[in-house]
Amino acid sequence: MYTEVVMNHFKNPRNVGEMKDADGIGEVGNPVCGDMMNIYIKVKGDRIDDISFQTFGCGAAIAVSSMLTEMAKGKTLEEAKKITNKSVAEALEGLPKNKLHCSNLGADALQLAIKDYEDKMSGRGRGPQRPEDKHEHTHGESCKCPYCDGNVDDGLEFCSHCGREISEDH
Amino acid sequence: MKVTNLDYISANPLLPEVQNAMIEAIKENYGNPSSSHCLGDQSTEVLEQARKRVAVLINSALPEEVVFTSSGTESINHAIKGVALANEKKGKHIVTSNIEHNAVLKSLRRLMKMGLGYHVASVPVDEHGLIDPSDVAKAITEETILVTIMHGNNEIGTIQPIKEITRITKEKGVLFHCDGVASVGVVPIDVQDLGIDMLSFSANQFNGPSGVGGLYIRRGVGLWPLHDGGAQENGKRAGTENLIGIIGMGVAADIAFREMESRLVHVRRLKERLIKGLNEKIEDIIINGHPELSLPNLVSVSVRYIEGESIVLMLDEEKIEVSTRSACASGALRASHVLLSIGREYADSQGTLVISFGKETKEDEIDRFLDVLSDAVDTLRKMSPLYKKG
Ligand code: FES
Numbered sequence: 001m002y003t004e005v006v007m008n009h010f011k012n013p014r015n016v017g018e019m020k021d022a023d024g025i026g027e028v029g030n031p032v033c034g035d036m037m038n039i040y041i042k043v044k045g046d047r048i049d050d051i052s053f054q055t056f057g058c059g060a061a062i063a064v065s066s067m068l069t070e071m072a073k074g075k076t077l078e079e080a081k082k083i084t085n086k087s088v089a090e091a092l093e094g095l096p097k098n099k100l101h102c103s104n105l106g107a108d109a110l111q112l113a114i115k116d117y118e119d120k121m122s123g124r125g126r127g128p129q130r131p132e133d134k135h136e137h138t139h140g141e142s143c144k145c146p147y148c149d150g151n152v153d154d155g156l157e158f159c160s161h162c163g164r165e166i167s168e169d170h
Numbered sequence: 171m172k173v174t175n176l177d178y179i180s181a182n183p184l185l186p187e188v189q190n191a192m193i194e195a196i197k198e199n200y201g202n203p204s205s206s207h208c209l210g211d212q213s214t215e216v217l218e219q220a221r222k223r224v225a226v227l228i229n230s231a232l233p234e235e236v237v238f239t240s241s242g243t244e245s246i247n248h249a250i251k252g253v254a255l256a257n258e259k260k261g262k263h264i265v266t267s268n269i270e271h272n273a274v275l276k277s278l279r280r281l282m283k284m285g286l287g288y289h290v291a292s293v294p295v296d297e298h299g300l301i302d303p304s305d306v307a308k309a310i311t312e313e314t315i316l317v318t319i320m321h322g323n324n325e326i327g328t329i330q331p332i333k334e335i336t337r338i339t340k341e342k343g344v345l346f347h348c349d350g351v352a353s354v355g356v357v358p359i360d361v362q363d364l365g366i367d368m369l370s371f372s373a374n375q376f377n378g379p380s381g382v383g384g385l386y387i388r389r390g391v392g393l394w395p396l397h398d399g400g401a402q403e404n405g406k407r408a409g410t411e412n413l414i415g416i417i418g419m420g421v422a423a424d425i426a427f428r429e430m431e432s433r434l435v436h437v438r439r440l441k442e443r444l445i446k447g448l449n450e451k452i453e454d455i456i457i458n459g460h461p462e463l464s465l466p467n468l469v470s471v472s473v474r475y476i477e478g479e480s481i482v483l484m485l486d487e488e489k490i491e492v493s494t495r496s497a498c499a500s501g502a503l504r505a506s507h508v509l510l511s512i513g514r515e516y517a518d519s520q521g522t523l524v525i526s527f528g529k530e531t532k533e534d535e536i537d538r539f540l541d542v543l544s545d546a547v548d549t550l551r552k553m554s555p556l557y558k559k560g
Contacts, residue, residue, distance in 0.1 A: 016553050033497040038555045054555035058479040058498035
């Protein structure tokens with residue numbers, strides 16, 4: 001079910017562990033399945049000098065975290081901001097459809113860690129720890145997933161295209 | 171490396187005797203049991219022999235009370251929808267429990283969605299997954315036509331007090347269907363002693379082929395057929411019988427019946443060894459289900475701070491197969507309703523494994539599983555933000 005790259009990162013995850021003296025921390029919970037991911041970054045100049053992760057989640061979530069840390073390490077903050085769930089999933093040579101939401105988790109955690117660092121630098125303290133992802137749309141002909149714009153089947157609690165959670169009142 | 175199957179509830183190996191009987195049956199080239207020529211007669215004979223064997227396994231009074239189906243799921247659908255539609259005039263209320271299999275839950279949900287006025291009451295379970303029969307009594311109303319409650323639970327193993335429950339349904343004149351898929355062929359089930367009106371079961375839970383199931387319907391119980399067509403199965407299930415599969419099921423039932431006692435001794439010993447090993451080797455675990463009233467061939471354990479699909483993947487690397495109840499591994503990405511019903515925290519339900527075994531399982535397979543599992547748990551806990559020790 002997983003690609004070789006995914007299994008490789010799952011079996012030998014890079015950059016595992018808590019970072020005690022991190023400059024920025026991003027903590028996210030997976031809205032779909034309830035799992036968690038923490039990303040820690042150490043910044044030197046404008047570069048991510050060191051990065052590590054902790055993940056409570058499935059094989060895909062662990063592989064995503066590992067790949068993500070490899071992709072972000074050594075990058076400038078501006079470059080790292082361009083890392084998306086898509087680019088991580090691509091680097092892993094694809095994820096099963098119902099596991100795409102695990103890559104969202106990783107991308108969100110990294111962006112929050114960067115934001116946390118930037119907020120600290122500008123003296124604003126730690127910002128909100130979860131991106132606001134409200135599911136807002138009115139009833140039309142068919143329900144659309146607010147994240148990927150796919151059609152949402154009636155009665156589903158998550159989008160079958162991108163895996164994001166759809167709240168009850170959509 | 172040899173594959174260690176500790177996922178018997180998903181795939182039960184076919185016994186060699188069953189394989190042989192099925193291969194012979196294919197070569198024999200039996201006719202259609204419904205034909206009136208001699209090939210038809212021969213096939214009727216083997217069909218009825220299989221029926222008798224299955225009837226013995228569940229101790230039904232008459233072989234005709236056994237109807238062959240395509241699966242436990244079909245049997246369950248047939249029992250629930252068949253009773254509901256046949257008793258429409260009497261009432262439209264059905265009682266079930268919070269920990270039933272999806273085949274039961276979704277059959278009921280379908281009935282409710284049809285807009286015909288069916289409604290359902292669901293009784294809770296305690297922290298061991300046990301139903302209090304008095305809750306069932308309270309849930310039954312004037313309108314109730316059916317109570318459907320499982321025997322052994324396929325996720326946590328807990329066995330319900332069926333006899334006490336059927337005492338109530340009899341008294342109130344309500345039909346009782348039992349989902350016996352996880353139990354039949356594993357532990358003794360006596361439909362007469364238990365007072366069951368309908369029992370669903372499946373051959374692949376007792377080393378028989380998949381694609382064959384059975385539905386016991388006590389004589390006198392009327393229910394609508396799911397399939398319309400010919401008069402097969404005494405008019406209770408139209409469609410040419412899956413004769414090869416049914417022959418396999420008959421042989422598997424016969425062996426399960428004769429070997430019941432020795433198999434029980436074997437799996438009980440394995441279960442004890444497994445639970446002891448888990449408690450000794452891995453800290454922060456929860457063994458789910460009732461400590462005594464439970465299926466002897468299955469252990470459910472919640473390994474805290476980590477997620478089940480990643481445990482299964484790690485075990486799979488070592489060619490050990492187990493099953494998980496984690497939301498991440500479920501198609502719908504939803505936590506197990508059974509685990510939530512017994513009060514497991516969401517995070518703990520994520521790390522839940524179901525280890526199930528059978529007569530071919532060896533003690534050293536259990537031991538190897540324990541070793542590999544404890545390494546996997548260590549590795550994954552080191553990665554987990556929830557694990558604060560070490
Ligand atoms: S973390 Fe739950 S499905 Fe990936």
